[in-house]
Amino acid sequence: MPKTLNQLLPGETGVVTRVTGSGPVKRRIVDMGLVAGTPVKVQKAAPLGDPMEIKVKNFNLSLRKSEAALIEVQVG
């Protein structure tokens, strides 16, 4: 089922299918390794609900929910 990364709950995993958006934000997301085919796991949300922390390629990354919304994932 296709979702965007911000819709995943802590503990859920998925595989990146596509990064939408444009410009430096998109480029930065891709440079950090969030390219199609990459497995991700949501670690937690910050105390105030945003940003969120994920695990990708063996490291932890934090990103705002608005940025996570650009990342389409296949849940499973």
Next chain:
Amino acid sequence: MTTASLTVALAGNPNSGKSTIFNNITGSHQHVGNYPGVTVERREGFRRFDGNDLLVVDLPGTYSLTAHSLDEVVARNVIIDEKPDIIVNILDTSNLERNLYLAVQLLELERPLVLALNMTDVAEKMGLKVDEAAMSRKLGIPVVRTVGNRNRGTDDLLRTVAEAASAAKHKPFTLNYGPEIEARIAQITQALASLTAVKYPQRWLALKLLENDQDVNKAVQILPGWSELKAQVEAARTQLKALLGDDPEIAFAEIRYRFVGEVYREVAVAGSDWAQTTSDKIDSVLTHRLYGLPIFFGVMWLLFNIVFTVGHYPQDWLQSGVKALSDFLARSMADSALKELLVDGVIGGVGSVITFLPNILLLFLGIALLEDTGYMARAAFVMDRVMRAVGLHGKSFIPLLLGFGCNVPAIMGTRTLENPRDRMVTILVSPLMSCSARLPVYTLLTAAFFPDYLAGSVLFSVYIFGVMLAVVMALLFRKTLFPGASEAFVMEMPPYHLPTLRSIVTQMWERSVLYLKKAGTLILAASILVWFLTNYPADVPYSKDYDQAKAQIEETFASQAADQVPLPLGIEAAEENTALLAELDQQRKDALVQLDKDQASEKLANSYAGQFGHLIEPTIRPLGFDWKIGVGLVSAVAAKEVLVSTLGTIYSVGEAKENPSSLAGALTDDPTFSPLVAYALMIFTLIYSPCLAALAVIRRETNSWKWTAFSFTYSTALAWLIAFAVYQTGTYLGF
């Protein structure tokens, strides 16, 4: 062996342990400066190894080499322009896959490259094994293992660097982007061959043109023949976009990552995918949904107290040391203009520079600890939601908080912000945090004009007003001066680790030296200027002859003593005589002191600063201020607390520190003042120009006189407007 001179550039991701390796190689032979025109730090060091003289350049830590970030542009321009003999890429082995992404981009720059697999101990603990021989074969470059924080593998790395440099030539690396893209690369490369004056590797340039890299575009558009090439590039980009279903730059990044993934799976045996590491366990407390914020505020409280409360003690020692020196000079030199310059101007100026030093050292100790342990990223993670509301980054919170202690370390603390726009906005609004130097002004005015039960609320309202204004101005600056979408927050949360003492001390020391060198000289010069303005011209027309008046007092004392004291003869009156004599002597001293104060007041009123105060009086009249406040405000640009001492001098009550209540009394007696004027003055003091030290640091940190001038102008204009609104509204409402 012959001596060779080699330039080595260190590249790597942030948190890859690059600085530690740099320190291991160069020891204390290093130098920090700035890249020309930008605020990115340039670190260089020297090392003699096996008959080679190595010049090591530590490039800014980056994840990629795009034109979107200043650090990345600087890093790749050093490689392109300075053509280092060898590039050493430091990789965090425990995070190998993402680290290799930069390695591929470095390979594409076609300079000799050596890979250093750092933090192999951490990787092994995580169950990750890497076959460096296989990696070396696959990429065609030397690979060395290091453990930076235990200084292992450093000599091995240097030996490999020396060998790689003496090798006749390196095998060129080419990443195959697939037939569609390769066809376009070939086409652009061919067209580029006719442009002779290109410093870039041709294949790399073709890739960057297809990626629509802004920095490269700017560099080539001045070349002859660019316009035809531009049409070709644009056509190729459009075709690729249609073929690949995405922007070429994104597709290229994906292909690089795909290649990296292949290499990674070939050379590394990884542990389980989603293992909860020790860092994750620590984070389950430190960024906990409920405890996360309280812990963050606890850490901030600690930082604040270390910087300002602990810093207070050495500050006092330094101050008394400076005072002892100036007292000594005052006693041992003959009266002259030179003596005044030395004692009041130079030593006063040096004093104000070095009294900040304990704060600066402790601030950088705190920041180095926060950064090296990895907590800084967590602080940003926890606070980002709040700071984003103002259009800033989570990391902006720390410098702003420090502003309540002193704006100088606050502005220097903005170095932790990577995005230059966030950094500029934070620098511009941080002086709106009421620093501790403004507190004496507030307490003097509240004590003089507000009843005790209101004093606390008045003081609080000024502080809160500053914070609210900072919020409004930050939003405004974001919209007007630094518009456009804010940069991505996407930020690595590096694993926690114990910092090394050496790295902490080095960072602390380097940054403090930079402060002394760059800001210190400016503060000193400015302090001397202010001293000159408040003390010259030396010959001012006094309303009376003070020397004569003093002589008069001495004379009166002598005649009174002669008249009154010897009269009652007899032993029993001797005690009474002594008391009377003491009383008369006290009267004489008081009268002399009062004359000195009056003279100082007149001298200041007639000094250049005093004249300036009179000159600007019409402009500050609408705020309810007179020339005396004008003089005070002008001299308080040196440091805000100077307002109190200047007012003390003008109101002839001497140094206000010795006698605050007499100044408060003098102010209450002055009809110019009212609670409303006092409040307007507090607001004005809060907002107007940052003090000289802060301005000097702004100059240093922004590397621009323009922004320094802007900071001065906007804050002073804003202060005028708001004080005007406060005074006029208050008058209208009948306060």
